[in-house]
Amino acid sequence: MSSPDTILDVQDLNVRFPVFGGIIPRKTSEVHAVDGVSLTLGRGETIGLVGESGCGKTTVGRAIVNILRPMNYRVDVTGRVLYHRNGQVVDLASQGQASMRRYRADLQMVFQDPYSSLNPRMTVGAMIEEPLTIHTSQSKAERRDRVRWLLDKVGLSPSHASRFPHEFSGGQRQRVGIARALATNPKIVIADEPVSALDVSVQAQVVNLMQDIQQEFGLSYIFISHDLSVVRHVSDRIFVMYLGNIVEAGPADEIYRRPAHPYSQMLLAAVPRPGPDARRTRRVRLREEPEPSGVAHPVVDDLPSPLNKPSGCAFRTRCPIARPDCADSAPPLVERDGRQVACPYTT
Amino acid sequence: MTATQPLLQIRGLRTHFSTESGVAKAVDGLDLDVRPGEVLGLVGESGSGKSVTALSILRLIPDPPGHIAAGEIWFQGRDLLTLSWRDIRRIRGKEISMIFQEPMTSLNPVFTIGRQVMEMILTHEPATSRDQARSRSIQILTEVGIPDPATRMDQYPHELSGGMRQRVMIAIALVLNPSLLIADEPTTALDVTIQAQILDLMLELKARRAGGAILLITHNLAVVAETCDRVAVMYGGKIQEVAPVRDLYRNPLHPYTRGLLASLPRVDGERATRLTTIPGSVPDIHNMPTGCKFSTRCAERFEPCDSIEPPLVEVAPDHLVRCHLHEAPPGTPAHQPASAHDV
Numbered sequence: 001m002s003s004p005d006t007i008l009d010v011q012d013l014n015v016r017f018p019v020f021g022g023i024i025p026r027k028t029s030e031v032h033a034v035d036g037v038s039l040t041l042g043r044g045e046t047i048g049l050v051g052e053s054g055c056g057k058t059t060v061g062r063a064i065v066n067i068l069r070p071m072n073y074r075v076d077v078t079g080r081v082l083y084h085r086n087g088q089v090v091d092l093a094s095q096g097q098a099s100m101r102r103y104r105a106d107l108q109m110v111f112q113d114p115y116s117s118l119n120p121r122m123t124v125g126a127m128i129e130e131p132l133t134i135h136t137s138q139s140k141a142e143r144r145d146r147v148r149w150l151l152d153k154v155g156l157s158p159s160h161a162s163r164f165p166h167e168f169s170g171g172q173r174q175r176v177g178i179a180r181a182l183a184t185n186p187k188i189v190i191a192d193e194p195v196s197a198l199d200v201s202v203q204a205q206v207v208n209l210m211q212d213i214q215q216e217f218g219l220s221y222i223f224i225s226h227d228l229s230v231v232r233h234v235s236d237r238i239f240v241m242y243l244g245n246i247v248e249a250g251p252a253d254e255i256y257r258r259p260a261h262p263y264s265q266m267l268l269a270a271v272p273r274p275g276p277d278a279r280r281t282r283r284v285r286l287r288e289e290p291e292p293s294g295v296a297h298p299v300v301d302d303l304p305s306p307l308n309k310p311s312g313c314a315f316r317t318r319c320p321i322a323r324p325d326c327a328d329s330a331p332p333l334v335e336r337d338g339r340q341v342a343c344p345y346t347t
Numbered sequence: 348m349t350a351t352q353p354l355l356q357i358r359g360l361r362t363h364f365s366t367e368s369g370v371a372k373a374v375d376g377l378d379l380d381v382r383p384g385e386v387l388g389l390v391g392e393s394g395s396g397k398s399v400t401a402l403s404i405l406r407l408i409p410d411p412p413g414h415i416a417a418g419e420i421w422f423q424g425r426d427l428l429t430l431s432w433r434d435i436r437r438i439r440g441k442e443i444s445m446i447f448q449e450p451m452t453s454l455n456p457v458f459t460i461g462r463q464v465m466e467m468i469l470t471h472e473p474a475t476s477r478d479q480a481r482s483r484s485i486q487i488l489t490e491v492g493i494p495d496p497a498t499r500m501d502q503y504p505h506e507l508s509g510g511m512r513q514r515v516m517i518a519i520a521l522v523l524n525p526s527l528l529i530a531d532e533p534t535t536a537l538d539v540t541i542q543a544q545i546l547d548l549m550l551e552l553k554a555r556r557a558g559g560a561i562l563l564i565t566h567n568l569a570v571v572a573e574t575c576d577r578v579a580v581m582y583g584g585k586i587q588e589v590a591p592v593r594d595l596y597r598n599p600l601h602p603y604t605r606g607l608l609a610s611l612p613r614v615d616g617e618r619a620t621r622l623t624t625i626p627g628s629v630p631d632i633h634n635m636p637t638g639c640k641f642s643t644r645c646a647e648r649f650e651p652c653d654s655i656e657p658p659l660v661e662v663a664p665d666h667l668v669r670c671h672l673h674e675a676p677p678g679t680p681a682h683q684p685a686s687a688h689d690v
Contacts, residue, residue, distance in 0.1 A: 052538040172628070204622035205625075208621060208622055226538065233619065256614065267540060
């Protein structure tokens, strides 16, 4: 589904992490963290990747920027990450670390934790300058100017350049992280839970900042988060992930208005809503859980371990409409109602 | 006093911490009532003092560096702050129990689940036999929805998922039928589907046991809207607004409350093109403004706000706010006497 406006086209991405066990460690099994994920990202578009912890959303982000191998050389990554750049198409997944460097400036990341993603011993200015030293041939004076300009863009003052991370609040640190990501004029920014660690009143400031910057620089965002309200606010299209698979993908407004996959339905139903008449009614009901009778009702509330992924449709162990044949084969993503859904039985 | 005698009354609580950069007044003059049978939400951002309030109630503030500088906390006719350590230990777990955010770290990793549930019973009711304690433990684990509780009794915390661990924490907290449960961010570390189940469970258990109250501490205004009867909003170590949940969401009065509610992205309804924000960030705890604590960020600040801290006044039935924009209707006395027990 590649259109002229596509900037990134991920095809059949698979990531497997080996699991070692025994006294003399040897590979005993593997975690199939990302299982055949395909997605596209348009120029200037924001796509949201949502799902519970362990669903593989972070791994997808890391696979796209090709940093899984440096993190764990035994990881097995297959599939294609096609990056459309100046009329050419490059498969980022097949690049070695040396040749990948050429594209790193174009793909930047913003991380969740503004406390641990900044070096406590470097000044903010030095940290924002570092990617410029690596990726550009600018002179020292040019780089300094650019740092001041970037600080101003993210709502900090140029005088902040000489300060250290501990002198900043969480929201300010996340602004620093954004400034650093912007330093090399990227085309794509992968933001992994960028506002999850921030207080409510500061979260809105950072979300607005990211949207302003996107408009000004024509950026494409991959926004990874478990917070469905924030994802809805920023995303044009969303991809719902469950245990390494995309179970539903489509325009954000459509999916939020009428989720089709039983997992999307369950996820959205679980989100608490603020408001005067939000009084809780029991909305999330899982399989093997009878009607509330006033006494015990055991629940299967957990994401199954990715080590023991259920056969067939991975969601069937928690699915309220599962049938016996759901265990046989994994349902493919099928086009319906202007979106893609991986469930043949949902209505 | 009327029939609605509060279960817990906090008056003028000040909990301070000595740090290298001076005294941090984490809680600085807090008045709050928890009524029997209600779910009271205590909301605020990090650093607002909500967790310190909870720890102060059970006298769990690490001393040093912290200490309770002033105040009274009345519970069942006694001021918890004047009790001996022996007496307060009798109240912890039995009369007032607490669950914490991290189900990972609140259970002891080297003891079985069963031993940790039974410990609660055997400590507070030493006359109980081990067999009785065991069967009561299995029963409470069943009630909180742990499948196959007899087997789970002999397992260790690492063998359980995060949601299951939080269920075990709830079981431990409720096994002795306390009249007050303090839940400090009980679902923050959990995925949204598990969060929904834990909240459902807490409300169901509460409904089944008459009279028990819950003090739910959270930063999540949506969780509060769905679970609480009343809400208290904290900022800068003080209560800024208290109201029944409907009033608070329908008619928030304090500029801070209004700002918080406006800044939430919505999962349903119309999608806003831009989020409303509260400018600035929470002031440094060592440099709190002298007047209204929110004055440095407030768009509606006017002359008295910088210098004079407004009192908490009842501006509508059961709706209290601490803001110069809202004055008490003429003729009403100031909200609370210095000590609730000077009746």
